[in-house]
Amino acid sequence: MTERRAILSGSTFEEQIGYARAVVLGDAVYVSGTTGFDYATMTISEDVVEQAAQCLRNIGAALAEAGSSFADVVRVRYLLPDAADFEPCWPVLRECFGEVRPAATMQVCGLADPRMRIEIEVDARRTR
Template sequence: MSDRKLISSGGPWEDRIGYSRAVVQGDWAFVSGTTSTESDDVAEQADAALAIIAAALEEGGFSMADVVRVRYLLPDASEFEACWPTLRRWFGDVMPAATMQQCDLLDPAMRIEIEATAFKG
């Protein structure tokens, strides 16, 4: 059985709730829903969240090119299109399977949450 590696980004929610930013198990990496409130702009929040995801993947020995599945969660689905250029910049060559879902997020300042799954084998 493969070793399990837990990755933390040091964000406040990880300790409060009790989860890892990412879990690497064998050829798979599972990155938890990731947000950013550094900006009020939804596309800038998406970019910051993807940078956090990229750092977690890198720590686990993966890259954004290994992402096979991504999920976008937004409180307001009408804001998703504003994120498309950012998402295309990160995933335009990768083309992972993707889903966008409208739902409430933990903090009203959060305009997008992104979750990713990566595989290399």
């Protein structure tokens, strides 16, 4: 049977809603849509670029716990309520994905909390 393991970040949302930050299934890692909340303090910046950077820190921590890294990401999904917020985030996104070049999608949609300006979700492979 394939190993299945849930990775929790300590976000109150995971407990309240009933999901894991990431799920490891064999060599695959599925990271949930991750927002710019600092889960230690449950605070979020008003700035979309700072939110994107925090999303990536949260995702990086989940990937590391799963035995993976940004270098192993094969798909990334960007979810934003306002399409105009996407381009300002490109430099911080390129820092993690510029060399990796995962398959990517950007979608304009509503998010669960009006303070959230970007949500990022990734799929990766475990290499460790």
